[in-house]
Amino acid sequence: MDIGQREDMLYLLKTFADEQRLKLLVLLNTKEYNVTEMAKALELSEPTISHHLTRMHAVGLLRLRMDGNQRFYSLNPDRLAVFKKYMAEIEVAPVQTPAKVSDNAWIEALPWSEEDKKVLRDYTFNGRIPNLPNKEKRFLVVLRWLATKFEPGVRYAEKQVNTILSAVNEDYALLRRSLVEYGFMRRERGGGDYWLVPEEETIPSGQ
Amino acid sequence: MDIGQREDMLYLLKTFADEQRLKLLVLLNTKEYNVTEMAKALELSEPTISHHLTRMHAVGLLRLRMDGNQRFYSLNPDRLAVFKKYMAEIEVAPVQTPAKVSDNAWIEALPWSEEDKKVLRDYTFNGRIPNLPNKEKRFLVVLRWLATKFEPGVRYAEKQVNTILSAVNEDYALLRRSLVEYGFMRRERGGGDYWLVPEEETIPSGQ
DNA sequence: CACCTAATTTGATAGTCATCAAATTAGATT
DNA sequence: AATCTAATTTGATGACTATCAAATTAGGTG
Incomplete structure (x- = not known):
C-alpha cells in the first residue's frame, strides 16, 4: 500500500467513521434524497446534514443532481468500490509468530483426554482465547481450564477474578458468570468473594 | 445490517480512522512488537503509543503476549477479518431509481435508432450519466446526445460549456475535450468560445 | 420587485481525543 | 530492600469537529 493510497484511505475512513454519515x-443506498428529507430522517438540522453531505461529496462518495431549488444526493458506487478495495487489501497475513512449540506445552501437560486438549489447542493463541467457542461442549472445556487458574481454598475479590479472566478473553464478565453458572466457582451470598468449587463436585471431563 | 453490527462497525471504523493507528x-502486519519499539518506529512518546494500543486491544484488533517486563502486541487476524467482512457488506446496490417513465420520455422522443436509444436508456439516471461508457461506440452515442444540449449558431464561453456538461457527469473536462475531438463542437483559435458543428458535418448515427 | 422555499455559510459552543510530562505500577535484578 | 526497566495511568493542553441558530445565497413564483 503506497503512501498516496494510505492518505486517500485515511480520509475516506475518517469520513465513514461517523454515526450520522453511516446512517x-x-x-442513500436505496435512492436519492434531498437535504430536507435527510434532515427529517436523521432528526438533525439542515445545516448539520449539509455539513456532512459536503464532506461526503468532497471525498467523492456522493453524486449531486440539482433540480430547481432542491439538491438531490445519491451514492457514487464507483468511489465506494474503491474504498472497499482498499479495505480488502489490508493484509491479514497469518502473523508470523515466534511460534515456539513451548507456547503450547502447558496444554500437553494437562491430565486430560486428547479430545479436550485438542479443543484447547484449537482455540488458544499465546495463552489467550480470542474467540470463545459457541458449542456448549467446547465452551465447557474452556471453563474447566479457566478453573485451573484459581487456587483451591483461596477467596478472590471480583476484581481479582476479572483480572485473571481478562488475561484470557476480553469478555471476562461472561466468563465469570459462566464459571458460577456451570458450577466451577461459587460466590458468597449477597455478592462478595468468589472461590473455586472442589474438583470432585465439578462436572467431570468429557469421557 | 442490524443495529448491533453497525455499532460494532462504527467503533472499529473510528479505531481505524487515525493515522498513527493505521501505521x-x-x-504489526509483519510481526509482533513491544511498546518501546513501536514508540521509536512512529517517533511518538510511549504513553501515546500505549494509548493507541489500549484502544486497539479493546476492540479486539490486537493480541497481547507478556514476557517479563515487556508486552508484545500482535494483530488479531480474526478480528480484522470481521472488519473486512463488514466493509465488504456495504451495499453498492444499483441505486433503485424513482424510475418514473416520464423521466425517460425524452429518450423516446429522439429521432434515433432503437440501438442508440437503448444505450441512453442503459446509462442515464435522472437525466445524468453517472458512469460514462467505456466502449467508444457507446461513448459516441453519449457525445451525440450531449451535442443536442447546445443551440446551433450560439457561441458558448468555456464556463458555460462546463456548467451544461457537469449537469450530466462530473468529468466535464473529459466531455468537453471529447466533443471537440470527435468533431461535435469546435473552438475559436487561440482558446476562446465554443460552438456546435452543424449536424450534416457530424459523424452519422450508428446505422 | 417582493416573497417563498431549499440549501449553504458563518459563528459560536460543546464534546471528543491525540499528545506529552509526571506520577505510578509491576516485573526483574542485585 | 533498593534499584532498574517497561509500561500504564493520570492530568493538562490543544486541535479538531459535530451541532445548531442566525444570516446569506439562489432558484422559483406571485
Missing part, C-alpha cells in the same frame, strides 16, 4: 450511507 | 497496523 446517511444506509439511507 | 501501527502496517507495522
Whole structure:
C-alpha cells in the first residue's frame, strides 16, 4: 500500500467513521434524497446534514443532481468500490509468530483426554482465547481450564477474578458468570468473594 | 445490517480512522512488537503509543503476549477479518431509481435508432450519466446526445460549456475535450468560445 | 420587485481525543 | 530492600469537529 493510497484511505475512513454519515450511507443506498428529507430522517438540522453531505461529496462518495431549488444526493458506487478495495487489501497475513512449540506445552501437560486438549489447542493463541467457542461442549472445556487458574481454598475479590479472566478473553464478565453458572466457582451470598468449587463436585471431563 | 453490527462497525471504523493507528497496523502486519519499539518506529512518546494500543486491544484488533517486563502486541487476524467482512457488506446496490417513465420520455422522443436509444436508456439516471461508457461506440452515442444540449449558431464561453456538461457527469473536462475531438463542437483559435458543428458535418448515427 | 422555499455559510459552543510530562505500577535484578 | 526497566495511568493542553441558530445565497413564483 503506497503512501498516496494510505492518505486517500485515511480520509475516506475518517469520513465513514461517523454515526450520522453511516446512517446517511444506509439511507442513500436505496435512492436519492434531498437535504430536507435527510434532515427529517436523521432528526438533525439542515445545516448539520449539509455539513456532512459536503464532506461526503468532497471525498467523492456522493453524486449531486440539482433540480430547481432542491439538491438531490445519491451514492457514487464507483468511489465506494474503491474504498472497499482498499479495505480488502489490508493484509491479514497469518502473523508470523515466534511460534515456539513451548507456547503450547502447558496444554500437553494437562491430565486430560486428547479430545479436550485438542479443543484447547484449537482455540488458544499465546495463552489467550480470542474467540470463545459457541458449542456448549467446547465452551465447557474452556471453563474447566479457566478453573485451573484459581487456587483451591483461596477467596478472590471480583476484581481479582476479572483480572485473571481478562488475561484470557476480553469478555471476562461472561466468563465469570459462566464459571458460577456451570458450577466451577461459587460466590458468597449477597455478592462478595468468589472461590473455586472442589474438583470432585465439578462436572467431570468429557469421557 | 442490524443495529448491533453497525455499532460494532462504527467503533472499529473510528479505531481505524487515525493515522498513527493505521501505521501501527502496517507495522504489526509483519510481526509482533513491544511498546518501546513501536514508540521509536512512529517517533511518538510511549504513553501515546500505549494509548493507541489500549484502544486497539479493546476492540479486539490486537493480541497481547507478556514476557517479563515487556508486552508484545500482535494483530488479531480474526478480528480484522470481521472488519473486512463488514466493509465488504456495504451495499453498492444499483441505486433503485424513482424510475418514473416520464423521466425517460425524452429518450423516446429522439429521432434515433432503437440501438442508440437503448444505450441512453442503459446509462442515464435522472437525466445524468453517472458512469460514462467505456466502449467508444457507446461513448459516441453519449457525445451525440450531449451535442443536442447546445443551440446551433450560439457561441458558448468555456464556463458555460462546463456548467451544461457537469449537469450530466462530473468529468466535464473529459466531455468537453471529447466533443471537440470527435468533431461535435469546435473552438475559436487561440482558446476562446465554443460552438456546435452543424449536424450534416457530424459523424452519422450508428446505422 | 417582493416573497417563498431549499440549501449553504458563518459563528459560536460543546464534546471528543491525540499528545506529552509526571506520577505510578509491576516485573526483574542485585 | 533498593534499584532498574517497561509500561500504564493520570492530568493538562490543544486541535479538531459535530451541532445548531442566525444570516446569506439562489432558484422559483406571485
